[in-house]
Amino acid sequence: xxxxxxxxxxxxxxxxxxxxxxxxxxxxxxxxxxxxxxxxxxxxxxxxxxxxxxxxxxxxxxxxxxxxxxxxxxxxxxxxxxxxxxxxxxxxxxxxxxxxxxxxxxxxxxxxxxxxxxxxxxxxxxxxxxxxxxxxxxxxxxxxxxxxxxxxxxxxxxxxxxxxxxxxxxxxxxxxxxxxxxxxxxxxxxxxxxxxxxxxxxxxxxxxxxxxxxxxxxxxxxxxxxxxxxxxxxxxxxxxxxxxxxxxxxxxxxxxxxxxxxxxxxxxxxxxxxxxxxxxxxxx
Amino acid sequence: xxxxxxxxxxxxxxxxxxxxxxxxxxxxxxxxxxxxxxxxxxxxxxxxxxxxxxxxxxxxxxxxxxxxxxxxxxxxxxxxxxxxxxxxxxxxxxxxxxxxxxxxxxxxxxxxxxxxxxxxxxxxxxxxxxxxxxxxxxxxxxxxxxxxxxxxxxxxxxxxxxxxxxxxxxxxxxxxxxxxxxxxxxxxxxxxxxxxxxxxxxxxxxxxxxxxxxxxxxxxxxxxxxxxxxxxxxxxxxxxxxxxxxxxxxxxxxxxxxxxxxxxxxxxxxxxxxxxxxxxxxxxxxxxxxxxxxxxxxxxxxxxxxxxxxxxxxxxxxxxxxxxxxxxxxxxxxxxxxxxxxxxxxxxxxxxxxxxxxxxxxxxxxxxxxxxxxxxxxxxxxxxxxxxxxxxxxxxxxxxxxxxxxxxxxxxxxxxxxxxxxxxxxxxxxxxxxxxxxxxxxxxxxxxxxxxxx
Amino acid sequence: xxxxxxxxxxxxxxxxxxxxxxxxxxxxxxxxxxxxxxxxxxxxxxxxxxxxxxxxxxxxxxxxxxxxxxxxxxxxxxxxxxxxxxxxxxxxxxxxxxxxxxxxxxxxxxxxxxxxxxxxxxxxxxxxxxxxxxxxxxxxxxxxxxxxxxxxxxxxxxxxxxxxxxxxxxxxxxx
Numbered sequence: 001x002x003x004x005x006x007x008x009x010x011x012x013x014x015x016x017x018x019x020x021x022x023x024x025x026x027x028x029x030x031x032x033x034x035x036x037x038x039x040x041x042x043x044x045x046x047x048x049x050x051x052x053x054x055x056x057x058x059x060x061x062x063x064x065x066x067x068x069x070x071x072x073x074x075x076x077x078x079x080x081x082x083x084x085x086x087x088x089x090x091x092x093x094x095x096x097x098x099x100x101x102x103x104x105x106x107x108x109x110x111x112x113x114x115x116x117x118x119x120x121x122x123x124x125x126x127x128x129x130x131x132x133x134x135x136x137x138x139x140x141x142x143x144x145x146x147x148x149x150x151x152x153x154x155x156x157x158x159x160x161x162x163x164x165x166x167x168x169x170x171x172x173x174x175x176x177x178x179x180x181x182x183x184x185x186x187x188x189x190x191x192x193x194x195x196x197x198x199x200x201x202x203x204x205x206x207x208x209x210x211x212x213x214x215x216x217x218x219x220x221x222x223x224x225x226x227x228x229x230x231x232x233x234x235x236x237x238x239x240x241x242x243x244x245x246x247x248x249x250x251x252x253x254x255x256x257x258x259x260x261x262x263x264x265x266x267x268x269x270x271x272x273x274x275x276x277x278x279x280x281x282x283x284x
Numbered sequence: 285x286x287x288x289x290x291x292x293x294x295x296x297x298x299x300x301x302x303x304x305x306x307x308x309x310x311x312x313x314x315x316x317x318x319x320x321x322x323x324x325x326x327x328x329x330x331x332x333x334x335x336x337x338x339x340x341x342x343x344x345x346x347x348x349x350x351x352x353x354x355x356x357x358x359x360x361x362x363x364x365x366x367x368x369x370x371x372x373x374x375x376x377x378x379x380x381x382x383x384x385x386x387x388x389x390x391x392x393x394x395x396x397x398x399x400x401x402x403x404x405x406x407x408x409x410x411x412x413x414x415x416x417x418x419x420x421x422x423x424x425x426x427x428x429x430x431x432x433x434x435x436x437x438x439x440x441x442x443x444x445x446x447x448x449x450x451x452x453x454x455x456x457x458x459x460x461x462x463x464x465x466x467x468x469x470x471x472x473x474x475x476x477x478x479x480x481x482x483x484x485x486x487x488x489x490x491x492x493x494x495x496x497x498x499x500x501x502x503x504x505x506x507x508x509x510x511x512x513x514x515x516x517x518x519x520x521x522x523x524x525x526x527x528x529x530x531x532x533x534x535x536x537x538x539x540x541x542x543x544x545x546x547x548x549x550x551x552x553x554x555x556x557x558x559x560x561x562x563x564x565x566x567x568x569x570x571x572x573x574x575x576x577x578x579x580x581x582x583x584x585x586x587x588x589x590x591x592x593x594x595x596x597x598x599x600x601x602x603x604x605x606x607x608x609x610x611x612x613x614x615x616x617x618x619x620x621x622x623x624x625x626x627x628x629x630x631x632x633x634x635x636x637x638x639x640x641x642x643x644x645x646x647x648x649x650x651x652x653x654x655x656x657x658x659x660x661x662x663x664x665x666x667x668x669x670x671x672x673x674x675x676x677x678x679x680x681x682x683x684x685x686x687x688x689x690x691x692x693x694x695x696x697x698x699x700x701x702x703x704x705x706x707x708x709x710x711x712x713x714x715x716x717x718x719x720x721x722x723x724x725x726x727x728x729x730x731x732x733x734x735x736x737x738x
Numbered sequence: 739x740x741x742x743x744x745x746x747x748x749x750x751x752x753x754x755x756x757x758x759x760x761x762x763x764x765x766x767x768x769x770x771x772x773x774x775x776x777x778x779x780x781x782x783x784x785x786x787x788x789x790x791x792x793x794x795x796x797x798x799x800x801x802x803x804x805x806x807x808x809x810x811x812x813x814x815x816x817x818x819x820x821x822x823x824x825x826x827x828x829x830x831x832x833x834x835x836x837x838x839x840x841x842x843x844x845x846x847x848x849x850x851x852x853x854x855x856x857x858x859x860x861x862x863x864x865x866x867x868x869x870x871x872x873x874x875x876x877x878x879x880x881x882x883x884x885x886x887x888x889x890x891x892x893x894x895x896x897x898x899x900x901x902x903x904x905x906x907x908x909x910x911x912x913x
Binding site: 294295296299419425426427429430431435436439440442443446447450451454458461462465466481482483484485486487488489490491492493494495496499500503504506507510514715716718719722726 | 775776777778779780781782783784786789792794796797800804814815818819821822827830834837838840841843844845847848850851852854855857858859861862863864865866867868869872874876877878879884
Binding site: 061064065066067072074076092094103106107108109110111127128129130131132133135136137139140141143144145146147148149174175176177264267 | 346348350409417523668672
């Protein structure tokens with residue numbers, strides 16, 4: 001039976017994703033983040049903690065590198081020749097890039113992290129054995145390991161904070177890897193609602209927690225396949241193509257003025273998050 | 285250079301000498317055994333604490349997700365390779381001098397693999413789910429990810445461990461029969477009777493034994509090479525700068541043979557001294573072993589240089605930065621210690637007068653292994669400290685005592701296994717030493733005739 | 739007619755070889771040369787050549803085991819991956835060939851080694867009960883020749899063995 005399956009569908013099994021021509025069906029979730037709008041306020045990160053039941057590990061564990069911010073605001077400084085050092089701050093919200101060819105997926109020994117049909121990089125907590133190979137192979141180091149059993153650790157959610165835990169999201173025990181999911185719980189609800197009504201998800205119908213919380217609207221999120229979605233328009237305008245590891249922007253007129261880029265694109269991870277370069281000189 | 289073995293040793297004497305090593309041990313043996321058990325106890329304690337509390341107590345972090353466990357895992361896997369080199373490659377090349385020393389080298393192979401296997405377990409965040417890595421049929425049709433180098437590791441190590449246990453055992457059957465015929469008391473008699481499978485040394489048994497031994501030796505050579513190449517693939521297949529290097533598999537294999545040979549020298553000196561095996565583990569054999577080690581050390585040095593220079597002249601700026609970081613950053617002392625112990629110190633072995641100087645060789649061989657351990661640590665530690673993504677650089681992370689405790693205990697575990705082996709099984713292959721003596725006698729007998737022909 | 743077993747022990751290998759060749763040449767009634775068993779402490783092909791062509795079949799087990807191991811591994815791994823189709827991995831095909839070849843290779847070796855051992859046990863007739871005619875000297879330094887023949891042949895055996903300076907001749911009635 002298995003061998004017949006193997007022989008009959010051989011060409012399907014040899015399909016390479018995403019470089020071969022077989023786009024995602026219906027949905028391909030993607031994001032774009034305008035760094036020019038980002039003020040580094042950390043509201044997205046806080047929203048993520050609240051939405052995804054992330055444990056606040058505390059100062060000591062944080063200092064040991066055990067932090068759990070699925071979405072972190074990275075600060076970079078360009079403060080030479082500035083009157084006030086803080087003027088040179090630049091911010092970069094970094095979360096799992098939901099790569100189309102994610103390096104973490106191939107190396108997981110148990111197949112706990114996979115590419116889903118709607119273009120996400122999924123993480124199956126109850127399959128994970130904690131070899132941490134995925135993090136070792138993630139160039140962005142956007143994966144976070146449960147170094148302790150946080151649900152039973154005191155002061156991770158001091159009362160009454162446990163009341164705000166999101167019932168749609170599991171609380172992870174020790175020894176599993178976790179990462180940004182693009183708020184998959186929201187996506188699932190939106191998709192199933194749309195399916196019930198016999199349509200597909202509208203642009204803007206579903207928002208990630210970080211997007212919702214961003215005061216400047218720097219984050220846009222949506223279905224890249226839907227040409228009318230905001231995110232698809234942005235990608236189109238910036239001439240960033242999902243399945244290219246080198247964007248052909250320099251070839252076009254004024255291509256160098258386009259701001260869109262993906263991080264560490266040269267590693268051929270094909271990330272689903274596009275960043276728009278910062279134009280402002282400083283934070284202030 | 286003297287002869288490897290005297291041709292006039294009585295065969296009964298060989299039996300007697302080797303069987304003497306199985307007699308009741310001295311007090312010191314028990315003392316060392318207790319120390320080894322205590323060391324294992326430390327590791328078990330650390331592991332229980334880590335298991336209960338979480339991996340965080342080992343002081344890894346989201347930048348340093350791997351640490352000493354993986355470094356020491358490679359170290360032990362590497363050490364296991366020389367047993368195969370001595371028993372399989374030299375067997376195929378009819379190098380007779382391997383015969384008195386291959387048995388304990390093979391035991392070392394087996395036990396260091398068993399030690400390495402434990403590190404995989406210790407490393408896992410959810411040890412209790414380790415069976416997920418194995419391909420077992422289940423009603424959900426969920427399989428391990430066969431693309432992962434860790435699954436290859438699992439397959440390779442399972443194959444290597446079972447094959448080398450079998451190889452060790454099959455090669456030992458004639459010797460177990462000798463034990464059976466000569467030891468008549470207690471549980472040992474029963475053990476040897478069962479394990480020797482009723483071996484009588486008939487021509488039918490020997491004939492099939494010879495071809496079996498040869499066949500398994502042929503299988504073991506590519507297997508050993510593939511095992512360490514696969515361990516190297518854990519790194520070379522990933523995209524971490526400093527790991528993503530094509531020369532990693534041969535580099536790892538050379539390093540493995542190197543540390544294994546150094547360990548064989550160490551154990552050679554110990555066994556020769558403890559069991560008074562001067563007649564069998566002779567100085568000419570040691571000299572050959574030392575020369576082999578020296579050659580492998582130079583191969584390792586060469587591959588090391590290849591790796592550095594290909595990074596240096598390559599266009600991968602990240603990898604280059606990382607190399608500079610290794611050589612100048614907080615890890616620099618360890619890096620240069622690795623170069624010193626791995627490439628400079630073995631130059632001593634080139635001098636004839638040191639090649640048979642046992643106390644010196646003992647010390648040097650231990651330091652060579654320190655160097656090889658540092659090499660593995662230099663692959664893991666600095667790479668995680670200085671990866672692709674600057675924001676995650678973490679130069680100050682240092683493994684906690686829990687990790688050091690487990691690494692420390694692993695040496696106790698190895699010592700424990702090895703010491704028990706030496707007292708239960710003959711650590712010198714009696715029948716092959718006899719063969720060696722026999723071949724030498726034949727050669728001496730035929731020599732004048734050969735001369736006459738000319 | 740009842741069969742008798744005789745075991746003669748020799749110290750000198752050349753004498754043992756001579757004894758065997760003589761046994762072979764002497765056409766003793768009720769004795770089949772193929773029943774002669776040589777027992778020796780070491781493996782020495784030189785002495786075994788006088789026994790004539792006795793077949794070794796272990797390598798066929800090896801071949802079968804290795805091929806089966808490799809084939810089985812590839813089929814199982816590839817079809818397991820194919821059943822896991824909903825989960826694409828990182829831009830790789832669902833049945834990626836290079837990793838599967840690695841596993842095929844490992845299982846090729848594993849199958850080869852295991853079935854070789856099985857073949858060894860079968861071909862060498864192990865594990866077995868030791869025959870009553872066995873001397874611990876054989877595992878030390880002496881070579882033994884075990885022959886089986888009719889009662890009438892016993893004297894002829896003994897004559898040949900003593901002629902070649904057998905140290906000891908053990909005798910036992912056959913089953």
